Amino acid sequence: MYRDDMSDGDRAHPPLRKDAAANRERLLRAASDLFAERGLEVTLNDIAHHAGVGVGTAYRRFANKEEVIDALLEERMAGVEDVAREAAADPDPWDGVVHFLEGALALQHGDRGLAEMMNNPVLGDARVDEVRERIAPIVTEIVERAKAAGVVRPDLDQSDLIFVQLALSTVMERTQVLAPDLYRRYLALFLDGIRTDRETLTTLPTRALSSQETHEVMTRGRRRARS
């Protein structure tokens, strides 16, 4: 199985006219912005508008939204893979674990679309799944190495990092506006729960939210009602 040899969408088509190619780029950049900012729910019409081109142009270049997502987000997921590799390569096994979680979450922090992609089993099916499968063994390696070094509890499992990441991403999403870094507080708590070194407590990196703020976060959601 080889990677797509042609640089990008050119395939067997006659090359795009200069203006058309430029518009394609503007569309991709607009999509990138919007996905990061608002998540994958933006419409192709939104993207066209944001790019300053007509809807028709958008639909002439991309059959549908998934095609745009695929074009953009496989590369983003590959970024997660890089983080995992870096983490696995970290000389200190414990730092590796921390590095992976912090890195993966930081990426999602800057890109809501990526977060949705990673944590929702919905869009951008095939290619993203493939990346996920490439990442899994690296995570296993990170965890096994830390266990072997005795720095994490022996009953920790590779899948635990995935689910903790999932859990924290929810906190992240929900507090993104009011307290964008709050998720790091809970990451720290979790890390203190998996370390073998039980002597010291990590200093929590973020202050907790006040009652008032908590109430606001749990109350004013921006996620649209289904109804």
Add this chain to the structure above:
Amino acid sequence: MYRDDMSDGDRAHPPLRKDAAANRERLLRAASDLFAERGLEVTLNDIAHHAGVGVGTAYRRFANKEEVIDALLEERMAGVEDVAREAAADPDPWDGVVHFLEGALALQHGDRGLAEMMNNPVLGDARVDEVRERIAPIVTEIVERAKAAGVVRPDLDQSDLIFVQLALSTVMERTQVLAPDLYRRYLALFLDGIRTDRETLTTLPTRALSSQETHEVMTRGRRRARS
């Protein structure tokens, strides 16, 4: 005996005919089932069908879905309040903390609608908010008591229980089908991160998911695509 004048929702209405009152009950029971099972996204039409009555009947009794939700879920939220009170009354301050988290999550575990209600700031506005405000001080008490007793880390905050609950509810929802109890594993990890007693590790209550299972969970979501 008869003549239950304005005891509940009747207001200034003449009392319902016997069959109509029965249907109203069936509708509420059906709604309760469906909310618990499928969450708040079910339609009033769904509810009517499940209750074995026509759609018209449903709309004659309830102006819209929110009215049904309000009728049912304020009481469910009150259940959470009870759990908080029990927890605050637990003789052991540490057990109180555990009790609250386990209890709140267990309630959500059996009722998807309740989970959505608690964690989504969307539907059933006014009354649920009010309950939330009644719960907040109890949670504060639980946490403060535990801190005073020295059983949890001093930098723990009342709001932390809320956000941990939020984080875990995501795991719970995502694994409900394949591994309904998995969330308890992560609850245990968090608890180990919160305790002051750093000598022992809690035995994790649930086995971790295999790679295969993890992949399945992260892949086959049932949450509808926005697209």
Add this chain to the structure above:
DNA sequence: CATCAAGCGGATATGGAATATCCGCTTGCC
């Protein structure tokens, strides 16, 4: 047991939102 308002069912109208197309006009390219 006759009467009739209250209640019922469910086909269907309404509304809204996202997706996708069409067509008259413009523009890069040879």
Add this chain to the structure above:
DNA sequence: GGCAAGCGGATATTCCATATCCGCTTGATG
């Protein structure tokens, strides 16, 4: 200068949830 390629964006299409309407049925009442 000619014309295929490209463009804009109004609009058709699809889908789905919400809500209504109306001819038929039924419980309550005298």
